[in-house]
Amino acid sequence: MNEPVPDMIPGRVPHRQAPWYRALAVIAAVLIALMIGVTCIDVIGRYLMNRPFGGAYELTQILLAALVFVALPLTTADGGHVEVDLALHLFPKPVQRLMGRLAGWVSALALGYFAWRLALIGLDQWHEGTRSASLMLPMAPLAFLAAASCAVSAIILLLPRKETP
Amino acid sequence: EELVMSSWLPPKHPIVVNAFKPWAEEVEKVTEGRVTVRIMGKPLGSPPAHFDMARDGVADITYGLHSFTEDDRFNRARLGQFSFLGDDAIANSKAYWAIYGGQMDAAGEHQGTHLLGLFMHGPGLLYNNKRKIGAVADLQGLKLRVPGGYGGDLVGALGATPLFMSSPEVYEKLSRGVIDGVAFTYEAITAFNLTDHLKYAMTVPGGVYNTTWFLVVNEDKWNSLSEADRTAIDAISGAAFAERVGKAWNDADAAARAEIGDRIAFDEASPEVVAALRATAGKLEQKWAEGLGEGHDGLAALAEFRKATGVAPE
Amino acid sequence: MITSLIAFAILLGMVFVRVPIAFAMAIVGGIGFALLRGWAPAGAMVGNAVFETGLNYSLSVVPLFIFMGNVLAGSGIAQGLFSAADRVFGRMRGGLAMATILSCGGFSAVCGSSLATAATMSKVAMPSMRRFGYSDSLATGAIAAGGTLGILIPPSVVLIIFGLLTEADIGKLFLAGIIPGIVGIIGYLLAVMAAVRLKPELAPEVGEVVPMTRQDAISVVAVLALFAFIMIGIYGGLFTPIEAAGMGAFAALVIAALTGGLTRAALWGAFLDSATASAMIFAIIIGAEIFSNFVTFAGLPDSLSMIVEDLGLSAWTVLLLIVLIYLVLGCFLESLSMILLTVPVFYPVIANLDFGLAVLADPDAVLIWFGIIVVVVTEISLITPPIGMNVFVLRSVLPDVALGTIFRGVYVFWVADIVRLAVIIFVPVLSLWLVS
Numbered sequence A: 001m002n003e004p005v006p007d008m009i010p011g012r013v014p015h016r017q018a019p020w021y022r023a024l025a026v027i028a029a030v031l032i033a034l035m036i037g038v039t040c041i042d043v044i045g046r047y048l049m050n051r052p053f054g055g056a057y058e059l060t061q062i063l064l065a066a067l068v069f070v071a072l073p074l075t076t077a078d079g080g081h082v083e084v085d086l087a088l089h090l091f092p093k094p095v096q097r098l099m100g101r102l103a104g105w106v107s108a109l110a111l112g113y114f115a116w117r118l119a120l121i122g123l124d125q126w127h128e129g130t131r132s133a134s135l136m137l138p139m140a141p142l143a144f145l146a147a148a149s150c151a152v153s154a155i156i157l158l159l160p161r162k163e164t165p
Numbered sequence B: 001e002e003l004v005m006s007s008w009l010p011p012k013h014p015i016v017v018n019a020f021k022p023w024a025e026e027v028e029k030v031t032e033g034r035v036t037v038r039i040m041g042k043p044l045g046s047p048p049a050h051f052d053m054a055r056d057g058v059a060d061i062t063y064g065l066h067s068f069t070e071d072d073r074f075n076r077a078r079l080g081q082f083s084f085l086g087d088d089a090i091a092n093s094k095a096y097w098a099i100y101g102g103q104m105d106a107a108g109e110h111q112g113t114h115l116l117g118l119f120m121h122g123p124g125l126l127y128n129n130k131r132k133i134g135a136v137a138d139l140q141g142l143k144l145r146v147p148g149g150y151g152g153d154l155v156g157a158l159g160a161t162p163l164f165m166s167s168p169e170v171y172e173k174l175s176r177g178v179i180d181g182v183a184f185t186y187e188a189i190t191a192f193n194l195t196d197h198l199k200y201a202m203t204v205p206g207g208v209y210n211t212t213w214f215l216v217v218n219e220d221k222w223n224s225l226s227e228a229d230r231t232a233i234d235a236i237s238g239a240a241f242a243e244r245v246g247k248a249w250n251d252a253d254a255a256a257r258a259e260i261g262d263r264i265a266f267d268e269a270s271p272e273v274v275a276a277l278r279a280t281a282g283k284l285e286q287k288w289a290e291g292l293g294e295g296h297d298g299l300a301a302l303a304e305f306r307k308a309t310g311v312a313p314e
Numbered sequence C: 001m002i003t004s005l006i007a008f009a010i011l012l013g014m015v016f017v018r019v020p021i022a023f024a025m026a027i028v029g030g031i032g033f034a035l036l037r038g039w040a041p042a043g044a045m046v047g048n049a050v051f052e053t054g055l056n057y058s059l060s061v062v063p064l065f066i067f068m069g070n071v072l073a074g075s076g077i078a079q080g081l082f083s084a085a086d087r088v089f090g091r092m093r094g095g096l097a098m099a100t101i102l103s104c105g106g107f108s109a110v111c112g113s114s115l116a117t118a119a120t121m122s123k124v125a126m127p128s129m130r131r132f133g134y135s136d137s138l139a140t141g142a143i144a145a146g147g148t149l150g151i152l153i154p155p156s157v158v159l160i161i162f163g164l165l166t167e168a169d170i171g172k173l174f175l176a177g178i179i180p181g182i183v184g185i186i187g188y189l190l191a192v193m194a195a196v197r198l199k200p201e202l203a204p205e206v207g208e209v210v211p212m213t214r215q216d217a218i219s220v221v222a223v224l225a226l227f228a229f230i231m232i233g234i235y236g237g238l239f240t241p242i243e244a245a246g247m248g249a250f251a252a253l254v255i256a257a258l259t260g261g262l263t264r265a266a267l268w269g270a271f272l273d274s275a276t277a278s279a280m281i282f283a284i285i286i287g288a289e290i291f292s293n294f295v296t297f298a299g300l301p302d303s304l305s306m307i308v309e310d311l312g313l314s315a316w317t318v319l320l321l322i323v324l325i326y327l328v329l330g331c332f333l334e335s336l337s338m339i340l341l342t343v344p345v346f347y348p349v350i351a352n353l354d355f356g357l358a359v360l361a362d363p364d365a366v367l368i369w370f371g372i373i374v375v376v377v378t379e380i381s382l383i384t385p386p387i388g389m390n391v392f393v394l395r396s397v398l399p400d401v402a403l404g405t406i407f408r409g410v411y412v413f414w415v416a417d418i419v420r421l422a423v424i425i426f427v428p429v430l431s432l433w434l435v436s
């Protein structure tokens, strides 16, 4: 792992102050809070008022997907994906740097491909009017969000990243 | 030619063992070994993805429920999901193949694939662990897991609280008292280990609800087979497969009933409850038929279906 | 079989030149699938895997169990737990290292992840151990090993993922993890004692003994209360193990508010860290799903089952071979990917075996027991070089300690783990006693 694991001290890594990063982080925090809230309303509702919240299952699914895809660019910018650099120290510094860039490009390719496929899924669902089974929420926007998230993450990986000594 | 079949039911599930596997072996036999079917031990995607997987060629052959997703593409398929349709999975499946596969143009709703089978399983029941349902009022406030769509509308209209979740989640929620009951078939009760967590079951002639399934093969792959092989496979699919899979469901239901024994009290719904169900079901059927648009008479198809299975209301 | 092995080799090659493991699995799996099946089907499969993993209800525990642990860590409860544990062992040589083990075990009872447990405890325990002159190797080894308990002692994200892969009862898996977890704590404590007996220079003579403070007591009570809340909630029928994550996170916030230790910055950090850790974990799950679809298509699970059948090996031989494969894979594979890639392949093999023990007569019991074995070998993989995730976590939290130093400190715990693994394999009742 080349960069510190996401630390609990906010703002320690400079990019964490960037407006886009902070905006996505706030959305992610709200989504987590909503997930907690949905479970609590469901569980407490069914015991205290005998009124379970019928859509809890689906809402949790959708909030979770939204959270994962909102957080993906954050993790990517943090360099937080699990990677191993054990073989790298065998090579001279410039080679190491080149391999790091290469690994970034390869990953960006994968994420770019994800983005494209997710966009196709979104279009498919848009045309077929796919909705969730009980709340009847349209699913296409979620697929487009996922596509955008992967695309942004791919771009982040294409940009040169700072090396820690 | 090897056709790869993605299967999401457990490998030992009765319809995998008694319908899909024998059918796959039969395919090899009737094509004299030119076409084989490999059933994979692990699915290549989630159950709801299985129609698209065949259409997109992720696997060659897939099966699944039409009600997995809520969208506009399997509207006419709901023909087989209403109440009071039939108690015999063979008769149901054959009627479904004949009517939905016939005048209701099932092929038009399964584009990108070739239909190998359309089928239904045994009648759905309403189970709970609180009380015997003698009157509509007994449903009041019961928290029931239902399959999405029709089942939810139906029990909701009768005063119960419909909840939606995946089938494996039912055990967790039922055993912890999170829900009071579930709309399931006989077979599902034993398959998901629910016998000890339920006490009462309400049967309704022709089923409280029913489920419809498809068995499809990717269209390009299908067309790549020789005409002789296609004819041979079609001959053991369709109506013949409806018979085979219907028998597998019937046997599974019978085995489940024997295993449950008297640990769950099965009672036929009272005339009052049946009448209330009929009233609500009638409205939902009407709404569905109106939504089909020109060219398809849903109510006539339903009447024909009930005639074919012998549960036509008097 | 050969195809799958080549794919594994390419995967390892990509990982060693620093391609994140999630993307390496996705790329090898996606391209492999395309070569067998065509590009359009591969594209559809990949798209599905990405989209549907995000919508997997059971995985909602990932962000929420991590958040629960983060909130408690941020409110100083981990610190209190460590100080309290220190009072227990204060007079013994190596007492702080033993306190680290005990408080790791305690924190595991309210944290679902091993990495989060190790990261939290390293911030709490490392400064004290350094101040009192503990060797870096023993100190970091104790934290890395103690942290692995996070996935064995319930709640556990890994046990839930195992349940998801095998449809085993998650409530039973949680119960099954408790006794092996306690055995693990005892084993690690003995390992510390053995280490300081063999090499007294690892730890100073005798630490000072300080009485328990109010804050320590509150922390212990808070952890016990939260653990009890989760367990009573699950087994008293108030909520399911999946819902326990949301309820536990809520309860953790309440506890943090009551004890007043959680600053706004720490709360924000808990949110952010849970979100980014979740995206990291989901990327791995997606990559593993794609890779595993390819391996399934290539026929690996089928040929493996056939080989086992053809060889006619006894159930115990098969199990020991599988454990051996895990120990070897555990060196090279990241732990979560290892579970995601292997469990679908191995559990059908295990489910069909007859172990000839009354306690294992029920196939469900076999599955639960196998789940615990898988978690223990996964714990071992977390601290086995060259790829030991817990060691990497420590390395990144403590950049001034060399990887080699940590791995040197870990080996006594590794020995303890192997002994524990043998005990859990040959005494299935340890895992099954609370379940039945």
Ligand code: NA
Residues within 6 Å of the ligand: C107, C108, C109, C110, C111, C112, C113, C149, C150, C151, C152, C153, C154, C155, C156
């Ligand atoms: Na834990």
Ligand code: NA
Residues within 6 Å of the ligand: C330, C331, C332, C333, C380, C381, C382, C383, C384, C385, C386, C387, C388, C389
């Ligand atoms: Na390892």
